[in-house]
Amino acid sequence: QKEVEQNSGPLSVPEGAIASLNCTYSDRGSQSFFWYRQYSGKSPELIMSIYSNGDKEDGRFTAQLNKASQYVSLLIRDSQPSDSATYLCARGASGGSYIPTFGRGTSLIVHP
């Protein structure tokens, strides 16, 4: 079982809407979580990190972490066509391991 699960999508939203991307994880010892954006043909780019329960906002992006329910989410407000990409959720290494775990990503399509 993959430790970090994401719906592969595609998730299609209209321009200006809120896009909600979700991720669940199985390792209760995880302390750090990250969201990466990957445009087609490009490398993953870090867009958000979150370490504590609750919300973390950065511009149009909000990351949410609920450790009790073991899920992480990313909200993108006022979605733009330029947000169309694959979004990877990742759990940072924990328990003495140096190996992080990535989900397979959710494809987001923002249509005009």
Next chain:
Amino acid sequence: NAGVTQTPKFQVLKTGQSMTLQCAQDMNHNSMYWYRQDPGMGLRLIYYSASEGTTDKGEVPNGYNVSRLNKREFSLRLESAAPSQTSVYFCASSEAGSGGGGAQYFGPGTRLLVL
């Protein structure tokens, strides 16, 4: 700051040929990683180096070797390329302190085609 750089950007090999993918980072990160990404498979870890002087296998190490040349540089070698190694290869470095839990920063990737 260039971040993480990789060379070459593209490479075509014939089965059985060898090559080395180069990676360098200028962020003073301790940990460095090599991934491959194939359609529908996500990122798969090939090898990593938690710190200078150490290397360890990841999920898919067969057919590859690595060298952590110094704190900045981490190379990946294919001794005898096979078509199954056709992929996009990403190098990453991590700001992790102890425990490796930090964010990863990726290079632009190397697209490898093995005929």
